[in-house]
Amino acid sequence: MKNRLINLINSKRSFLCIGLDSDINKIPNHIRDCDDPLFEFNKEIINFTCDYAVAYKLNLAFYERMGSGGWLSLEKTIDYLKSRGNFFTIADAKRGDIGNSARHYAQTFFDNLGFDAVTVNPYMGYDTVAPFLEYKEKCTILLALTSNPGANDFQMLNCCDKFLYEEVILQSSQWGSPEQIMYVMGATNPDFLAKARELVPGNFFLVPGVGAQGGDLQKVCNNGMNSECGLIVNSSRNIIYASESKDYGEKARKAAFDLQQQMMAILNNRQLLRHSR
């Protein structure tokens, strides 16, 4: 799975992930009354941004909010993504439960919905992550250091002379290969990205928090990149809600293009693209 991601980054000259945090209360008014507003919205965003994104991330909270209908929107969106091209698809579910239940979650996101990756909360330990890792061709993205203020409450606690999130990375990196384990490392604390990179030189990081949450792309890259890029940077609100009007697709495309251009420049500067134009 890691190689597929590296190939995508090379061919698109981008490491942009777009978060389809599609909120019924924030999407443009004129589509709220259609049959499946979340899917309509997602389709338009995907059509306009697919040239610049290597990954799309769907946060389950926004779909479950709509009940069984939201679940259908989710299924239709993932099918649509598959029909539109080659993307790395992430279920941002942040699940974590005992083995028996975790197995059901893994089946749901990997087998039933066909996602390439799912975010998993490590608090309950190894046996709650193992059922995801049994899918060798898929990717398990563990929460390490998140981008919200509450990250300080527990993730930054001193445990055995390191931060808890470092201990999470150290232990969990023994559970599977860098081919199948990624980490969520928030952009709002770029100084900690460098330390995490030392701990796991070969794992990809999914980095939220650039843009709306204040993270700085250049700093994130300086501190978190490795020789394979090693980062997917997520942007949600700044892209999908770039406009509240009928031009929301075009405005999303513009915002995605701007980020992709910055990313291409960084990849070029670091000579990380295999085939430069």
Added chain:
Amino acid sequence: MKNRLINLINSKRSFLCIGLDSDINKIPNHIRDCDDPLFEFNKEIINFTCDYAVAYKLNLAFYERMGSGGWLSLEKTIDYLKSRGNFFTIADAKRGDIGNSARHYAQTFFDNLGFDAVTVNPYMGYDTVAPFLEYKEKCTILLALTSNPGANDFQMLNCCDKFLYEEVILQSSQWGSPEQIMYVMGATNPDFLAKARELVPGNFFLVPGVGAQGGDLQKVCNNGMNSECGLIVNSSRNIIYASESKDYGEKARKAAFDLQQQMMAILNNRQLLRHSR
């Protein structure tokens, strides 16, 4: 919400929670082909056990596994529970996400589905729990020490001279009152229940792991009870899968009755019932 729970415990002479971990691969063969097998199964289990249970807990993993249809089974089950009597209903969702997403999860489980309580993973800190706590009349059940082997990996780490799960309890008990915060404290480590009880004398604990996972009811009560009972003890597999045949309802009733009888004896011994017969 806590007072409602205490009243339920008194009137039913029980602190039994039944986990509707209804697995399409484990429910009796003869109902697998009906229109909505999970709901049919749940209805039968509820009908036969409702005299002995104060709470029902629905683990979301088993419903999401069935896609949008599973979501409908969930909705129908919670509606059915409301029609059958007065129960404390728990969405065992173990969610945890940044504030914006957490708000959607809280709306989903509290407003849309109408659960009384939801389990929440504390790893991401205060702002990921706060949207649940805004529902003052509902109950937020934080994972502290879980009943699985992986609980040793992080929850039992030494953080600032205590275990991480103790630090979770200490910090989070400042976020809201014992009326609205409960903790998951696994039965497989009853020695730690006593310590947790010292930290939070007034909060209820949701205790999984009695039965199939090896926990001992008497030890759990010795170590975890307070003057209001303070415990809900969950049993799932030992009750709902007590039989694989057509008599599964009756066998579930028998298993629930046996547990309720043990619970009533403990409540009586400790003189915790307000109106003894």
